[in-house]
Amino acid sequence: MGDSKKYITAEELKKHNKREDVWISVQGKVYNVTDWIKQHPGGDIPILNLAGQEATDAFIAFHPGTAWKHLDNFFTGYYLQDYEVSEVSKDYRKLCVDFAKAGLFEKKGHGVMYSFCFIGFLLCLTFYGVLFSNSFLIHMLSGALLGLTWMQISYLGHDSGHYVIMTTKGFNKMIQIMSGNCLTGISIAWWKWTHNAHHVACNSLDYDPDLQHLPVFAVSSSLFKSLNSTFYGRELTFDSLAKFFVSYQHFTFYPIICVSRVNLFIQTLLLLFSKRKVPDRFLNILGIMVFWTWFPLLVLSLPNWTERVLFVLTSFAVTGIQHVQFCLNHFAADVYVGQPKGNDWFEKQTAGTIDIACSPQMDWFFGGLQFQLEHHLFPRLPRCHLRNISPIVQELCKKHNLSYRSLSFFEANRWTIRTLRTAAMQARGLIWDAVNTHG
Numbered sequence: 001m002g003d004s005k006k007y008i009t010a011e012e013l014k015k016h017n018k019r020e021d022v023w024i025s026v027q028g029k030v031y032n033v034t035d036w037i038k039q040h041p042g043g044d045i046p047i048l049n050l051a052g053q054e055a056t057d058a059f060i061a062f063h064p065g066t067a068w069k070h071l072d073n074f075f076t077g078y079y080l081q082d083y084e085v086s087e088v089s090k091d092y093r094k095l096c097v098d099f100a101k102a103g104l105f106e107k108k109g110h111g112v113m114y115s116f117c118f119i120g121f122l123l124c125l126t127f128y129g130v131l132f133s134n135s136f137l138i139h140m141l142s143g144a145l146l147g148l149t150w151m152q153i154s155y156l157g158h159d160s161g162h163y164v165i166m167t168t169k170g171f172n173k174m175i176q177i178m179s180g181n182c183l184t185g186i187s188i189a190w191w192k193w194t195h196n197a198h199h200v201a202c203n204s205l206d207y208d209p210d211l212q213h214l215p216v217f218a219v220s221s222s223l224f225k226s227l228n229s230t231f232y233g234r235e236l237t238f239d240s241l242a243k244f245f246v247s248y249q250h251f252t253f254y255p256i257i258c259v260s261r262v263n264l265f266i267q268t269l270l271l272l273f274s275k276r277k278v279p280d281r282f283l284n285i286l287g288i289m290v291f292w293t294w295f296p297l298l299v300l301s302l303p304n305w306t307e308r309v310l311f312v313l314t315s316f317a318v319t320g321i322q323h324v325q326f327c328l329n330h331f332a333a334d335v336y337v338g339q340p341k342g343n344d345w346f347e348k349q350t351a352g353t354i355d356i357a358c359s360p361q362m363d364w365f366f367g368g369l370q371f372q373l374e375h376h377l378f379p380r381l382p383r384c385h386l387r388n389i390s391p392i393v394q395e396l397c398k399k400h401n402l403s404y405r406s407l408s409f410f411e412a413n414r415w416t417i418r419t420l421r422t423a424a425m426q427a428r429g430l431i432w433d434a435v436n437t438h439g
Contacts, residue, residue, distance in 0.1 A: 007081040010054070017052030019044075023076065024342075025054040028083035031074040038277075043193055045231065046200040049207055050342045054080060057089055057345035058200060060096050061379055064105065088346045088400045092377070095392065099378065099385075105163070109384035112165045115156045118364075122149040123183075130301055130311075139302060143311040147318025153179045154186075154322060155367030155383075161192055163380045173280070181287025185295065187268040189284045197231050199379060201340040203330055203352030206230055210330060215242035216256060217249050219331050219419055221426045227337065247428045250421035257324055258317040322367075324413070329354055329372040332415035333405070349376040350397055354415070355406040360387060373404065 008030060016023030022034045024047065037044040042062060050058055059067075085093075099105060122145050129142030157179040159165050166172040180188035194209045201207035206227040211219055214236045218224070224238045238246075245252070272278060272285050302308045334351040341348070356370035368383025369375060374393050375386060397404040407415060 005079050006077055008078045009081045013054075013080060014052040019048060022047060022051045024050060024052070025080045025083070026056050026059050026071060028054075028080045029071070030076045030078040030080055031071055032076050033074050036074060042196045045193070045197045049197065049200050049230075049340055053342040054083070055342035056085075057092060058342055060093060061345070061377065062199075064380065065100065086343070088396075088402075089343075091396055091399070092346045095396070096378070099381065099389070104385050104389075105380050105382075107385070108163075108165060108382040111382070111384050112156070112159070115152060119149055119152050119156065122146075122152065127298070130298055134303070136307060139307050139311055140314050143314030144318045147315040147320075150184050150315070150319040151322045151367070152364075153183050154319075155369070157184070157188060157191065158195075158367065158369075159383060161188065161195065163382065165382075173283075177280075177283050177287045181284055182290040185268070185288060185291035186264050187272055187284045187288060189278050189280065190264075190268045190271045192279075193271065194231075199376060201231075202349055202376060203333055203335045204340055205335050205337050206236075207338075207340060210326070211335065212236055214238060215245050217253070217420065218242070218246045218423050218427070220335050221423055222335070222337050223423075224427065230339075243427050247424050249424050250417050253327075253417065253420055254320075254324070257327070258313070258320045260323050261316045261319060325356065325366065325369060328356060328407075328409070328412040328416050329369065332412070332419040334403075346377065346396075346400075347402060349373060350402040350404065352376075353405075354412060355390075355404075356412055357406045357408050363387065 013023060013025060013030060015021075016032075019037075020034065022037055023030055023032050025031070033040075033047055037047045040047060046058075046062070126142045126145045126149060129138045129145070133139065133142075156165070157176060160172050160176050160179065164172045166175055176188040180186055180191060198208050198210045203211060205211055205220060205222050207230050209229070209231045212229050212231065214223060215238075218238070223236060226238045227236050228234070229236050268288065272281060272288065278284065299308050299311060302311055330352060333354050336351075350373060353373040353376050355372050355374075356366060358366060358370050363370070363383075368386050371383075371386035371390055374390055375381070375383075377393065378389070381389070394404050396402075
């Protein structure tokens with residue numbers, strides 16, 4: 001008997017890449033997910049970024065085994081003609097199966113409990129130092145402790161966003177609102193919106209929001225072409241103001257990072273009060289109100305405005321170390337322009353990420369994100385396993401002649417500043433050309 005299956009070509013699949021007509025292929029079967037994107041827990045952007053494509057590796061990376069049964073509801077009856085799996089993808093998928101069989105995605109260790117205790121301890125020290133001491137130095141130390149607390153809370157929120165760290169999804173959501181909105185003032189809804197897009201479109205200049213920092217920073221001269229951000233739905237304008245800021249970005253990087261938390265507060269408010277559909281909008285706004293109640297009251301408990309301003313700046317500067325780390329993981333890695341592709345998942349993650357080498361004793365400080373490539377390849381894997389799987393990932397990269405970059409914290413900073421300086425010099429060249437052209 002002949003093959004009775006119905007097939008479509010990759011070119012035909014590509015035509016279904018609009019919001020009102022979204023098809024994807026998973027393991028060669030074609031699915032119509034047009035209606036599903038409206039209720040997809042990970043948001044619509046990750047699916048839209050891979051619309052009209054074969055997206056098996058991305059699907060495997062983000063979804064537990066229980067998600068596969070839901071796919072049948074969207075099956076079109078078509079199969080992808082000439083469906084092939086690269087050798088890299090075969091090895092990657094085998095690793096995913098091996099890790100699942102070993103129960104690594106479910107074994108979360110005791111890290112969550114340790115994090116809760118540590119965060120509680122730091123918060124108690126912070127409040128005690130502010131409320132029960134008259135010492136200027138103690139007040140500043142309390143500000144630094146608050147910054148360190150925010151770092152640890154963000155790691156916990158990050159973990160809960162990628163996998164369920166609590167006993168149920170309901171408790172997991174509660175922890176997300178508590179850790180993100182109530183304690184840091186940054187909405188978990190905003191984080192999920194940007195972070196899921198970042199993972200799928202890692203280091204795409206026009207699809208990855210984590211590289212779209214104009215007019216302040218530009219990691220590549222490709223951004224000088226005023227690319228259109230598909231994430232924000234607007235042009236990333238490289239005008240005279242951007243040229244000026246970018247020309248000095250290797251000098252302004254650290255000072256701006258020290259106060260970059262203000263931008264996160266603003267982005268949170270812009271999203272929560274926008275017309276965009278926001279999951280659990282009321283809970284997110286309620287959580288933000290909690291933050292903007294206790295934090296100002298804590299600051300106002302300090303004796304004078306000099307100490308209040310310095311306290312805030314100190315807390316922002318310390319947590320800025322974490323913002324620097326986020327930049328180190330990607331700014332100096334390879335970038336590209338265009339839509340992410342579903343058939344080179346492993347390759348794109350290796351190209352767009354940089355690991356930070358550190359001793360196991362420092363894992364708490366970096367929150368697992370020092371193993372950035374491992375995290376990007378297996379985002380559902382609890383951070384307690386990342387160090388253990390690192391040698392396996394290195395071997396796979398070596399086997400397929402793919403880059404695996406692991407730098408010390410100092411060296412990663414040097415690479416990042418070098419990348420910013422290169423783009424700054426190119427921006428200065430544009431300014432110089434403009435002056436000579438226009439007199």
